[in-house]
Structures are given as structure tokens and as C-alpha cells.
Amino acid sequence: MVTSQVVNTYPLSSYSFGTKEPKMEKDTSVADRLARMKVNYMKEGMRTSVEGILLVQEHNHPHILLLQIGNTFCKLPGGRLKPGENEIEGLKRKLTSKLGANSPALVPDWQIGEGVAIWWRPNFETIMYPYCPPHITKPKECKKLFLVHLSEREYFAVPKNLKLLAVPLFELYDNVQRYGPVISTIPQQLSRFQFKMITN
Amino acid sequence: MVTSQVVNTYPLSSYSFGTKEPKMEKDTSVADRLARMKVNYMKEGMRTSVEGILLVQEHNHPHILLLQIGNTFCKLPGGRLKPGENEIEGLKRKLTSKLGANSPALVPDWQIGEGVAIWWRPNFETIMYPYCPPHITKPKECKKLFLVHLSEREYFAVPKNLKLLAVPLFELYDNVQRYGPVISTIPQQLSRFQFKMITN
Numbered sequence: 113m114v115t116s117q118v119v120n121t122y123p124l125s126s127y128s129f130g131t132k133e134p135k136m137e138k139d140t141s142v143a144d145r146l147a148r149m150k151v152n153y154m155k156e157g158m159r160t161s162v163e164g165i166l167l168v169q170e171h172n173h174p175h176i177l178l179l180q181i182g183n184t185f186c187k188l189p190g191g192r193l194k195p196g197e198n199e200i201e202g203l204k205r206k207l208t209s210k211l212g213a214n215s216p217a218l219v220p221d222w223q224i225g226e227g228v229a230i231w232w233r234p235n236f237e238t239i240m241y242p243y244c245p246p247h248i249t250k251p252k253e254c255k256k257l258f259l260v261h262l263s264e265r266e267y268f269a270v271p272k273n274l275k276l277l278a279v280p281l282f283e284l285y286d287n288v289q290r291y292g293p294v295i296s297t298i299p300q301q302l303s304r305f306q307f308k309m310i311t312n
Numbered sequence: 313m314v315t316s317q318v319v320n321t322y323p324l325s326s327y328s329f330g331t332k333e334p335k336m337e338k339d340t341s342v343a344d345r346l347a348r349m350k351v352n353y354m355k356e357g358m359r360t361s362v363e364g365i366l367l368v369q370e371h372n373h374p375h376i377l378l379l380q381i382g383n384t385f386c387k388l389p390g391g392r393l394k395p396g397e398n399e400i401e402g403l404k405r406k407l408t409s410k411l412g413a414n415s416p417a418l419v420p421d422w423q424i425g426e427g428v429a430i431w432w433r434p435n436f437e438t439i440m441y442p443y444c445p446p447h448i449t450k451p452k453e454c455k456k457l458f459l460v461h462l463s464e465r466e467y468f469a470v471p472k473n474l475k476l477l478a479v480p481l482f483e484l485y486d487n488v489q490r491y492g493p494v495i496s497t498i499p500q501q502l503s504r505f506q507f508k509m510i511t512n
Contacts, residue, residue: 227504230504243499245482301500302443303443
């Protein structure tokens, strides 16, 4: 039985950041995205996606790294697994695609940790739930969020069309309007961990 | 590393329910409650409280057992630890006080499981956060929520002034108005578990 788990977090200033070629969104509208989801479902069945929660600290408070697209929309780094792909390996592949340098020697040795939440999409719609609703026998997507344990120093290469933000838990909490239901409840899901803030 | 944990849940009909003497609330108003909290803080320091999430299933969907006071207010079974008391032992004591039969032989052998959330009260006020806010060096309360693994059959004795309700996750989700911030986000905190619904 685990009653508290310690997670080391390092200052944002421990990490260095560069840029790389843009990673364009595959869809230009929500309607396009849901249509593509439907086509893929017909071919491959339920979509499984994986996302990483990367933590840093500032002012003795945990912050989460989010990718910002344009001026408003924020998302966790991650993405869709290939059919049959292992979750952990798939998340590492996606993190490297989103945040790894082009030179393999500089890509972080991603340490994928605890599963913190699972969200279900019952229909080809934007709404997701933190459970598979009763009577839904064929959910369309299952999205899994994992803690990613960062080392003391890392280099991140951010696609030129995106911004990487370190957002404090107190900004995410109770802010569904800005961050949506998945990201705004990460503070609750992380509350069981004890964050050990390591300063240099 | 744990990517999914299986939790067995049994039908509500597996459990039997009786009544026992009333357990009155110690305070008759929120103001009284906060005043008592302040007096206790002066004597004993930060209050630690523990609450249990007891799961049953109905219609192939997890339900949580909540104690209802009057017609609106719902709470998880649990309460305040004595100074220096062990969390697990304290939660067992509180569960027995709230739901155990008067006859010791009939009291469930409480299996306290995973810690699922920790909430902090920074001031002598009703608002709590799923993190200790920055710059708060002397929080007034720390509340810890634990999963309680029920056996296939149990007998619960419910104080006569309270009602015991089995509330589905889909009713709690996104329902902060009715259940408050702590209980309404339990579905997100439980989403990482895989519920194995055992039918008789």
C-alpha cells in the first residue's frame, strides 16, 4: 500500500530550451478532427492516446509543461498510439517527436512514471469522461495520462509553431474555462504525491 | 511502475444495512465549525482528517457510499485524527464509528487501500485546495482520502440521523454545486483504476 509517493522536481532554470522545425496540427478545425477520428476508427478501432505530465518547480510550487498552439489552446505533450503499440514506448516516441532534439544524443531518456488519469470518449464528439459511461460498449477513444520523471538537467527542442509554458498548479486548478476538463483537474490527480522541490 | 490497478467492486445488493444511535454533528453552523477548528489548532496544531471512499457497483457502474445529513449535504465517512494517531488506524476507527455495528464481531475488517487525494485548508475558512498554496507555511488542515476495499459481504450500521447513499460516478462528475470540490472530482481521481465488477 502506498500512502505517499515522493516526486523530485527541479527548477525551471535547470532546463534548457531550443527550437526545431514546426509540428503542424493535422486538422484545421474540430469538425475535421472528429471526421478524421471516425475514418481512423473504421480502419483501426478504438483510438488510444497517451500524454505526459512533465513537472518543474518555480517559487517552491509545482508547474506543468504545456504546449501552446496559437494564443489560447494548450495541450499536454503526447499523441495517438499506433495500432498495437506499447503505451510506454508510444509515449516516449511522442515526447521525442514533440520535445526531443533532432540529434538522438540530446533526446532525454524519458522516465515514464505513474498513470494518473484515464479519460474516455464515448462518441465522435469533443466531450470526454473520467469513466466509460454505462451502456457505452464501444468507446471511440481512451486517453491515458502519465507522470514523466524528469532528470535534473534536460534539453527540450520546441517546434517553432508552438510555445512551451510552465503553468503552476494554482493556475490550472478550477480553471476549466481556460484549460478544459482534462488539464484543469490535474492538480487534484497529483495531490496524492509529495513533491520534493530540489533547488540548485 | 503501476499503469493500471484492478479494484474489485461488488453489487450494492451484496451488502446489508441496519441502523444505530444517532451521531450528531458537533457544530450547528459553519461559523461554529470554523471557531472550533481554531480552538483545536491553538491546542494541537494542524488538523489531519482522513476519509474513506467505499465503492459498490450497480448497473455495471461504480458507486460511492456517501453519508447524507438532512436533505442536501453529503460527506464521505471519516473524520479527524487524534494528535499523533496513525492515519490508517485512525481511518479504521472513524469508519467503525460511522458505519460499524455496535457488536464488534459484526464490524467490517476495513482494508484501507491507496491514497487518492490530499486537500489543504490554508486558513480558518471553508475553501480547500489540492495543493498547499505557495507562501502558506502553516496550513490549518490536511485532509487525506483513501480507497477502502470492501469484502464481498458486509454489514453497515447507519446512524439514525443520517442516510447512506450509493451515488454513481456519473452523478458526482462535474457536479461541484451539489457535492463540493472534494467529492465532485473523485471520478477523475479514480479514473486510473480498473474496476472489476463482480456479479453474484
